[in-house]
Amino acid sequence: MWLAFASLLIAATGLTLARYDLIAKIPGFLSMLAGAAVAFAATIAALAALLLARRQQATSRGAAYVALLLSLPLVLFVASRPLVARDVPPIHDVTTDLAAPPQFQSLPLRADNLAGVGSIAEWRRIHAAGYPDIQPIMIRRPAADVMSDARKLASARGWDIARYDVAAGALEATASTSYIRFKDDVVVRVRPSADGTQSIVDMRSVSRVGISDFGVNASRIRDFLRDLSASEQ
Numbered sequence: 001m002w003l004a005f006a007s008l009l010i011a012a013t014g015l016t017l018a019r020y021d022l023i024a025k026i027p028g029f030l031s032m033l034a035g036a037a038v039a040f041a042a043t044i045a046a047l048a049a050l051l052l053a054r055r056q057q058a059t060s061r062g063a064a065y066v067a068l069l070l071s072l073p074l075v076l077f078v079a080s081r082p083l084v085a086r087d088v089p090p091i092h093d094v095t096t097d098l099a100a101p102p103q104f105q106s107l108p109l110r111a112d113n114l115a116g117v118g119s120i121a122e123w124r125r126i127h128a129a130g131y132p133d134i135q136p137i138m139i140r141r142p143a144a145d146v147m148s149d150a151r152k153l154a155s156a157r158g159w160d161i162a163r164y165d166v167a168a169g170a171l172e173a174t175a176s177t178s179y180i181r182f183k184d185d186v187v188v189r190v191r192p193s194a195d196g197t198q199s200i201v202d203m204r205s206v207s208r209v210g211i212s213d214f215g216v217n218a219s220r221i222r223d224f225l226r227d228l229s230a231s232e233q
Helices: 002-019 025-055 062-086 120-130 143-156 216-230
Strands: 093-095 137-139 160-165 170-177 182-192 199-207
Touching (some): 093 216, 199 216
Antiparallel strands (some): 160 170, 182 199
16 A cells, blocks of 8 residues: 555656656656556555455455555556557657648747657658648638637637737747646648638647657647637638
8 A cells, every 4th residue: 555655656746846847847757657667566566465365364455455546547547658659650740731831930849859750751751641631721711810719719728829920820839738738839820822712721739858749739730720610600
């Protein structure tokens, strides 16, 4: 039972320190893995205690059950992460326009943005195969109106807006993900169509750290563009 308590303390302390930027995000994430390792030991110990108690017909099994209740969820959560990552491309930069992705101006693109893929060509290949549905959208409204709606949606999501330029048709913002508040940078680009009757909306979302994003950036783009399209109604 004490191992189970210790596992939660290790994980919670590291994650909370990283949440408030008292330590870097990756060490905070690693603390969760360390806590999960201790939780795994607690789970094994609890199962062994229950087995021995059964053989000896012991009446008190409460501590072992408490240990399982505390440790098993953390073990299962961490163990499920590779299964989640297996179903998404191992990239952290997702966009609706692979040929000419929207560019950041106010927010810097991470220096190692090709980590895990090695080249732009390989990133495009993996992206196209993994996210064929991530495409630009067309909205039958003036670009300035679409930009205004994009800013409202970004603010409603709690994103920190770094740039809002109606003339350039660009919005840049930073979104925070999960309890640890991993930072992802987002840029929305809005351009009028050739005939001027519609607005073409592109979007890009990039994680600041890590290689795989577990599909978070793609989900963010899908959800944001869906809600932006709904504003056309």
